[in-house]
Amino acid sequence: MATADAPTAGPATRRARGLPGADGVGAVTIALWIACGFFVLLPIAALAVLAGDGRQLGVLLQGDVVEAAVNSAVSAVSSALLAVALGTAFALLLDRTDVPGRRGLRLLALSPLLMPPFVGAIAWLGIAGPTSPVNLAWREAFGAPLWSIYGADGVILLLTIHSYPIVMLVVSAALKRIPSDLEQAARVSGAGPVRAVLGVTLPLLRPALLSSFVLVAVGNLADFGIPSIIGLPERYVTLATLVYRYLQSGTVDEPLAIVATIGIVVLVVALVGLLIDALVGRRGWELDASAAAPQPIPLHGARWPVGAAMWLVVLILTILPLVALLMQAILRAPGVPVTWENLTLDHLRTALTSETALTGAANSVMLAALAAVVCGALGLGIGVVVTRARSRATQGLAAVATLPQAVPGIVIAVAWLILAPRLGLFNTPWLILAAYVTSFTALVVQAVTAPLSATPSSAEEAARIAGAGRLRALVDISCRMALPAAAAGAVLVAVTAVRELTLSVLLLSPGSQTLGVAIFSFQQAGAFSTAAAWSLVVAVFGLAFVGLVTRRRS
Secondary structure: OOOOOOOOOOHHHHHHHOOOOOOOHHHHHHHHHHHHHHHHHHHHHHHHHHHHOOOOHHHHHOHHHHHHHHHHHHHHHHHHHHHHHHHHHHHHHHHHEOOOOHHHHHHHHHHHHHOOHHHHHHHHHHHHOOOOHHHHHHHHHHOOOOOOOOOHHHHHHHHHHOOHHHHHHHHHHHHHOOOHHHHHHHHHOOOOHHHHHHHHHHHHOHHHHHHHHHHHHHHHHOOOHHHHHHHHHHOOOOHHHHHHHHHHHOOOOOHHHHHHHHHHHHHHHHHHHHHHHHHHHOOOOOOOOOOOOOOOEOOHHHHHHHHHHHHHHHHHHHHHHHHHHHHHHHEOOOOOOOOHHHEOOHHHHHHHHOHHHHHHHHHHHHHHHHHHHHHHHHHHHHHHHHHHOOOHHHHHHHHHHHHHHHOOHHHHHHHHHHHHHHHOOOOOHHHHHHHHHHHHHHHHHHHHHHHHHOOOOHHHHHHHHOOOOHHHHHHHHHHHHHHHHHHHHHHHHHHHHHOOOHHHHHOOOOOOOOHHHHHHHHHHOOOHHHHHHHHHHHHHHHHHHHHHHHHHHO
16 A cells, blocks of 8 residues: 555656556557567577577587688678778768769669669679670680689679668768868868868768678678679688578588577677677767758869769669679570570560469568568557657667667577477468568667657647547557658568568578579579579569659659
């Protein structure tokens, strides 16, 4: 019983202590914690338990594991450095100079984000593969190919191409927060355009550069599609392809325990990198916003040469792979001359009537749609509670919900493989769906929290004054306000899931093949033209979808 000496804690007191309230919000918070516990904490805990006995630590010192770890580190760090350099250069040219055609350049430069990495790998085989027209012509003239994309250098190149748009987005966002007054002051003091950028802008971009480097390196550390297609023919093995081999070949004892140990190490490395990024990011500068509109730096006589060079680079990185995919899809066989007699639509017809690929496409659409619905609902709830019902409990919920962004895909896949037999998900498509929810819920959470955090809560306060309860105010006001953002995040989840490969190929079971796995299987089986045909379809649909969305928004 409550007495005068022990008064009942009111809502404000409960919020201060981080305790759930009694107005329904606390029950929703508990339900969201249970969902996050199942989809996030449980898989990581299962991974830690299986690897925690330390019996497989000696495997980490074996030759093939060490070689794969070194290859993964080299490819991830090298591609991240190159991506930061290329993405920063593009962002500076597009946001801070008067280079011609900036709008079209920006759209084309970001297009590699729309093409799955394994599709990009298949496309680039038509440009620099052993049977590409360039290498065949060079071999005829000089007796050896000009350059084969297979091997470590090809893996690094393609990881760079598919990563630099992320850097572009991060750096462009950071550039918008840097007042142009600082550059103008440097120019007034006598500094040239290049000196102003190097002396003023780049130092202020260091936190963004570090963040983009860590983000790209962590993502590339566990990429599967590019190393499997480009690296394995030259026996360039990374941790992702090694994990796949262990799980599929049965050449090692206790493969799940070994893979769990590798997964924990990869997870620790990723978390350490993100922790360093967070610590360094706190030391960044807070700048006052500038009222002056950014003034593009005039390139004068170099404007058209720089613009032409940038257009050439962007077209090579974006349009040329699509052309190469088209040629691979319509040529009768790889390496034959491009003549009317050698052009055919048979490969496209075969691809679009293949039962395997059609089943995979249907499964991909189903799983992507279900993942979008589950992630959309879960992300909307978490985003609203985190931004509008702040407490220690909701702060922890936000951290747990976004944790999978720091977890490589192979770690998530292995964690769900461990749980599958115990939860009755083994050899079912729901195993892939659970992994999708784990990986992609954070996309919706971020999409919801960003606009809500910048929106005053006066509407909810007005609803409370009018007599609505706390939960009713959140549902009627905050949820409705955040619904468009949650829908946009759910669409992003669907687009990401339908083209995903790493999770699907590791969690593959009878009857649950996805389109990405079907294309990968065609490529591995030597049906290169069929794989190219489906890759072309995926790439064109992705570009068309984003073009439609961009047109509607504009």
